Amino acid sequence: MSDTIDISLMRERVETIEALPTVPATLKQISGMLEKPRLSIEELGRFIAGDPALTSKILKMVNSAAYGFPNRISSISHAIMLLGLNVVRGLLLGVSVFELMRRNIEGLWEHSLGCAVAARWIAQKKQVKEPEEVSVCGLLHDIGKVILILHFPEEYEKVQAKAGKEGITLHEAERVFFDATHSDVGSWLARKWRFPVNLVEAIEYHHRPRLSKSAQLETAIVHVSDALVHAKGIGTAHDDLVPAINPDAWGLLQLSVNDIKAVLDELEEAASSETEVW
Numbered sequence: 001m002s003d004t005i006d007i008s009l010m011r012e013r014v015e016t017i018e019a020l021p022t023v024p025a026t027l028k029q030i031s032g033m034l035e036k037p038r039l040s041i042e043e044l045g046r047f048i049a050g051d052p053a054l055t056s057k058i059l060k061m062v063n064s065a066a067y068g069f070p071n072r073i074s075s076i077s078h079a080i081m082l083l084g085l086n087v088v089r090g091l092l093l094g095v096s097v098f099e100l101m102r103r104n105i106e107g108l109w110e111h112s113l114g115c116a117v118a119a120r121w122i123a124q125k126k127q128v129k130e131p132e133e134v135s136v137c138g139l140l141h142d143i144g145k146v147i148l149i150l151h152f153p154e155e156y157e158k159v160q161a162k163a164g165k166e167g168i169t170l171h172e173a174e175r176v177f178f179d180a181t182h183s184d185v186g187s188w189l190a191r192k193w194r195f196p197v198n199l200v201e202a203i204e205y206h207h208r209p210r211l212s213k214s215a216q217l218e219t220a221i222v223h224v225s226d227a228l229v230h231a232k233g234i235g236t237a238h239d240d241l242v243p244a245i246n247p248d249a250w251g252l253l254q255l256s257v258n259d260i261k262a263v264l265d266e267l268e269e270a271a272s273s274e275t276e277v278w
């Protein structure tokens with residue numbers, strides 16, 4: 001089909017995100033920094049602290065409902081100490097990438113924040129050791145969509161039209177046009193940016209959780225959170241269909257009706273709170 005884009009070509013284009021004219025200088029710098037094999041806490045702290053706007057956005061995030069430290073974290077070094085390097089790296093990326101798309105892609109930021117809130121709640125309930133890391137997985141799970149929309153705007157419009165016309169999910173329509181989906185694209189970048197495997201897999205398999213090998217629980221949590229946020233109507237994932245919940249992922253989490261109610265209440269509260277991150 002002439003409309004389709006070869007997957008290796010596409011991967012190459014996505015992985016050279018630094019070359020994108022629409023990507024501002026800070027993101028290029030961040031991307032370069034995240035690729036470093038050994039990024040020290042001091043280096044990351046210094047980088048963020050050198051940018052007051054970025055600092056305040058990250059502090060707002062960590063003190064919001066998605067991370068559960070209301071008004072307690074006052075500096076980037078404190079955030080790194082409490083949340084760990086990976087969480088702060090993920091937030092740095094989330095905040096800067098989503099900043100790009102707030103202007104072009106309405107509602108995806110709210111959808112992503114909703115997923116971060118739901119994922120943290122469920123991770124805590126399931127006694128996952130690092131619920132904040134799962135929250136970052138929720139925040140970044142659709143990052144591939146941002147990249148696709150920015151890189152391939154015309155094609156992505158066709159993807160959305162096809163999904164709407166045929167009543168299929170965006171994920172399915174993406175596969176027809178690109179031979180890859182936003183989950184693939186997100187995972188390429190997460191790998192390139194040296195994120196831990198649980199984050200990579202939660203992004204890669206959030207629509208097909210049974211394929212996850214090393215992060216089944218985290219992937220199931222993000223998968224179910226995605227559906228709950230959709231169902232609750234918070235933000236928009238630019239998909240008309242609420243994704244079907246995979247029975248294995250659902251079974252793995254063993255959530256009760258009361259748990260679901262609690263997640264939905266938490267979402268409601270977070271979305272109605274007037275912090276600027278929403």
Ligand SMILES: [Fe+2]
Binds near residue numbers: 141142206207
């Ligand atoms: Fe998705």
Ligand SMILES: [Fe+2]
Binds near residue numbers: 111142226
């Ligand atoms: Fe999503």
